[in-house]
Amino acid sequence: MVAMMEWRMHEKEWRKGPWTPAEDDFLIEYVRMHGEGRWSSVADCSGLKRSGKSCRLRWVNYLRPGLKKGQLTPQEEGIIIELHALWGNKWSTIARYLPGRTDNEIKNYWRTNFKKKGTPSQNQEKQKHKVSFRRDQHHHQQQQIMNNNYVLPQVEESNQRMIFESPETKMEDTTVSEQHYNRSVMGQDVASWWDTVSEDGLWSVFLWNLDNDQYPNESVIEQSFSSNF
DNA sequence: AATCGAAACAACCGCCAGTAA
């Protein structure tokens, strides 16, 4: 009995730290068999000594098919900047507008570049010369493994208002403010956009009460965009 | 070549909301 309890306790001691390729394989195989979700049962079904949370995080941030890796494009940077101005640290919400990018990636990017430093435009030149070789290399391997096995699932959330067909072109079923956002930011030079906004003091129009978790006043946004873009 | 600080990234932690029992 005591031995049994000890065994059970031991069973719940999850492994931590960096994931090994073998663990990744286990998780990929699990998702292939059971689909996403039911993370708490991964350990039981796959033999992984990882918590459900850990498995979900690994899958979402690293193993999931369709993930883009490597440096963010100027367009993506612009999207992040603008949406952060609109919604604050709603990383998962922002990530929905950047197909293939994760909330974690965006969060890290923001913290590294903008949190306690100058404007994005000041950091742009610096950013251009930074390349993540290690990550690209690893991701390339992962993609080669998975491209043959997975179909990128359609994003369908009842209250998420968009379906991406290609990353930076077609968006469907967006709200008015989002459509303005799409028109104004997609393809625009980030540095010039930032300069415009910061010089004109436009940030004030984006300020609203973050606690109520609502979109900013659309008419205000519409006004600011129509007058500046 | 060695060292050190900054940047980049992966992963963990705590909290919260939704939901099933």
Added chain:
DNA sequence: CTTACTGGCGGTTGTTTCGAT
């Protein structure tokens, strides 16, 4: 109605890599 469980999210930390000196 209450409670426990689960998944998701944002904040934070630890490690690795890069670049300057």
